[in-house]
Amino acid sequence: MDGQRALELMPLLQERLVVLTGGRDRRGGPVLSFPASPRRERAKPEDYRRLLQYLMSIPNDDAKTLGFTVLVDMRGATWSTVKPILKALHEHFPPGAVHQALIVKPDNFWQKQRTSLGSHKYKFETNMISLEALPKIIDTSQLTSDLEGTLSYDHAIWLETRLAVEEFSWQAADLLDRLDDLQEDLSRSDFADDVSGAKHKIDLHNEMKKKIMKAPVEDIDLMGQRLLQKICGNDTG
DSSP: OOSOOGGGGHHHHHTTSSBOOSOBOTTSOBEEEEOOOGGGGGOOHHHHHHHHHHHTTSSOHHHHHHOEEEEEEOTTSOHHHHHHHHHHHHHHSOTTSEEEEEEEOOTTHHHHOOOOOOGGGSSSEEEEEOTTTGGGTSOGGGSBGGGTOOBOOOHHHHHHHHHHHHHHHHHHHHHHHHHHHHHHHHHOOOOOSSHHHHHHHHHHHHHHHHHHHHSOHHHHHHHHHHHHHHHHHHHHO
């Protein structure tokens, strides 16, 4: 399997700088949220690049084709903490990857300061939006409680489940590679020319049989069943 794993990004993911809640906008595009957080003040451009490349690789291809709606909660923050996010999205992703960036503005934002969004600088549409207007673009059932929505999201559970999914995927992929190698060995049609050669072939056959018997097929199957039960339990909890 290619790409980064959650385990490699765990310190950054635990910061909760950006989350993939599973919410969708009214077009069906995946929502990527930057919750209001003081941690944003010390985030580095490289942190955003790594997090975004990982999280934006997770949704299925059909969803990614629609483009992400990026939601940045600016309440309690400054414009200077938002610009690095937009810059990372612009510099590291192709046109169409991001459909739009919505910045949830603080109350009386326009009265307090003048800020140019500079939408023309980015590969995607960028707009300020009030919390009250947000449901016009993303239904409240697809928004988390911090944005006055009803979508259930627990970051700790998401991380735990994601680690389990990736561990299962890597072990299953490794098992398939091993079985493919064994299948190639078994499919070779060369025949022995003498008794000694035949004995050698029998020994090889027995060795392959042992390898097949040792392959943790049942263990992987059990791991998959437990993971499915865990995911279904989280969905209904």
